Amino acid sequence: MATSLLLSPQPLAFSKLSVATKQVAVSSQRATRFVAKAKNNEEREEDKGFTPFGFVTDNPSSRSAIQLPESPAEDGNVGQMLYRIEDKGKEYGSYVKSGKLRWFVRETGSPENRRGTVVFLHGAPTQSYSYRVVMTQMSDAGFHCFAPDWIGFGFSDKPQPGYGFDYTEKEFHEELNKLLDVLEVKSPFFLVVQGFLVGSYGLTWALKNPDKISKLAILNTPLTVSSPIPGLFQKLRIPLYGEFTSQNAVMAERFIEAGSPYVLKLEKADVYRLPYLASSGPGFALLEATRKINFRDISSQIADGFAPGRWNKPVLIAWGIADKYLPQSIAEEFQKQNPNSVKLKLIEGAGHMPQEDWPEKVVDAFRVFF
Secondary structure, three states, rough: OOOHHOOOOOHHHHHHHHHHHHHHHHHHHHHHHHHHHHHHHHHHHHHHHOOHHHOOOHHHHHHHHEEHHHHEOOOHHHHHHHHOOOOOOOOOOEEEOOEEEEEEEEEOOOOOOOEEEEEEEEEEEOHHHHHHHHHHHHHHHEEEEEEEEEOOOOOOHHHHHHOOOOOOOHHEEEEEEEHHHHOOOOOOOOEOOOOOOOOHOOOOOOHOOOHHHHEEEOOOOOOOOOOOOOOOHHHOOOOOOOOOOOHHOOHHHHHHOOOOOOOHHHHHHHHHHHHHHOOOHHHHHHHHHHHHHHHHHHHHHHHOOOOOOOOOOOOOEEEEEEOOOOHHHHHHHHHOOOOOOOOEEOOOOOOOOOOHHHHHHHHHHHHOOO
């Protein structure tokens, strides 16, 4: 009996330990299930908002970029952004029909302005908005100014490639000729060119139409065969990756900031972003134009075309020395090639787009030159 009493508690002790172990195991399993469930819920919530082009608006940069002081952008919805910025950036502008295409053209001053007409041509992936301050000050100084958005850019038409416009150099030149006729721009006039791709087409147009130009001013633009090609254009040429890159709504403003020592103010960034938010057209237009251009060939045309004996019209290079895409040496090399016709003015504190960074300094240079 004593032996039995001594032994009987042991099964009870093992039983309690077993129950306790089971309770711990169950609790652990419940906790595991709870964590797993919570994790799965989080994953499902993330999946709900996933889109192939989510990087356009669903990233920290875009979410902060679209905030307005009095009205936050809630969840970064594209429609919300468009509602807040759709009326921005059209200062001095109107739509002009030229042939089958509609251009957005900014104009300041009038034909009666005594000092002549200036035509401003922008580069890619930007728009004529970059010239708004320069145009205002130039018209105050007595000039009649025009600044169109190239076809496929800004607020101008963006025709689908293969349907009346294929984004080639030849077609850009032909449509520009038509527009100048519609605007009744009298030759010779002053021409200002800046930037990559369509900016370069502005220079090749000048080489083919020297009789229409009185003087030429060049802001930061590829001028030599050694001119670097920014990563944006290299990415756009990569199959499939280029398609995704072209639909990044913040592409233009990021490109501008990457070439400048400054960050764009919110109200400016809104305007450069707006066309790419409004539709896929501008992105695919840029994609098509980038894949049609031969950057080295165009740079070679420019370098050869402005050589001594081939070009004798006055040229001013107003160069932002803080340009992170094109080094100052490119402007210096170009000027040394034809020193009798080409003058160089370095603009301190300005980057790839001097007209945006320091418009006052650009105007000072233009007023003396023109």
